[in-house]
Amino acid sequence: MRLRHKPWAEEFIASHPDIVVPNPEEQKGKWNEVFNNDNPLHIEVGTGKGQFITGMALANPEINYIGIELFDSVIVKAVEKVQAAGQPANLRLLKVNGADLEEFFGKTDVDCVYLNFSDPWPKTRHAKRRLTHEGFLKIYENILPDHGEIHFKTDNRGLFEYSLVSMSQYGMKLEYVSLDLHVEMPEDNIMTEYEEKFSAKGQPIYRVEAQFQLPEEK
Numbered sequence: 001m002r003l004r005h006k007p008w009a010e011e012f013i014a015s016h017p018d019i020v021v022p023n024p025e026e027q028k029g030k031w032n033e034v035f036n037n038d039n040p041l042h043i044e045v046g047t048g049k050g051q052f053i054t055g056m057a058l059a060n061p062e063i064n065y066i067g068i069e070l071f072d073s074v075i076v077k078a079v080e081k082v083q084a085a086g087q088p089a090n091l092r093l094l095k096v097n098g099a100d101l102e103e104f105f106g107k108t109d110v111d112c113v114y115l116n117f118s119d120p121w122p123k124t125r126h127a128k129r130r131l132t133h134e135g136f137l138k139i140y141e142n143i144l145p146d147h148g149e150i151h152f153k154t155d156n157r158g159l160f161e162y163s164l165v166s167m168s169q170y171g172m173k174l175e176y177v178s179l180d181l182h183v184e185m186p187e188d189n190i191m192t193e194y195e196e197k198f199s200a201k202g203q204p205i206y207r208v209e210a211q212f213q214l215p216e217e218k
């Protein structure tokens with residue numbers, strides 16, 4: 001998702017350090033200081049305009065949430081969403097690349113990783129950029145505890161099939177695989193912007209929860 005270039009975006013982000021955490025590498029291993037509690041931390045990589053992560057934070061005040069987004073112009077929209085929701089105390093944003101997560105989170109800092117409607121990168125030569133490529137799975141494994149989980153939703157059948165294979169080949173246990181999530185919409189499902197858009201067009205939403213396994217369990 002690319003929005004029109006906004007030259008003031010960087011300044012806007014810097015002026016909201018209470019929402020977009022500045023110098024996140026300094027929080028590695030001590031995110032509890034940011035939230036003033038030891039509650040579990042869930043992150044969404046590729047948070048876009050922030051609808052999902054904001055909804056999750058409002059629905060689950062006993063969990064801390066961080067939305068991670070690469071682009072200035074997009075995270076500005078997420079900041080506005082967080083403000084409109086009354087700036088929940090259990091929610092922050094990071095303007096960083098998901099490929100660099102290990103710079104900001106140590107082993108077990110994060111309790112769950114959400115990937116929602118990740119960019120599909122359909123060309124084979126771009127496969128390494130897919131957020132479910134084994135290179136990214138390794139990164140998530142390094143910031144999650146043993147048996148940590150990734151919850152993944154997408155409208156893109158090709159990316160979903162690729163991801164099931166990638167996760168399975170990595171030795172992850174696949175649970176709650178759905179080929180049409182909205183047929184029996186889980187009560188606690190929080191819709192993302194893309195989910196609303198694609199489901200309104202009648203497209204099925206695919207979902208899986210994948211759990212990392214210990215070497216002896218693979």
Ligand SMILES: C[S@@+](CC[C@H](N)C(=O)[O-])C[C@H]1O[C@@H](n2cnc3c(N)ncnc32)[C@H](O)[C@@H]1O
Nearest residue numbers: 001046047048069070097098116117192193194
């Ligand atoms: C297709 S949008 C989906 C947004 C939102 N999750 C939703 O479901 O509505 C994917 C988002 O992921 C972001 N993104 C892609 N690769 C990323 C990366 N490596 N690190 C952080 N964000 C990334 C993009 O900038 C874009 O905003």
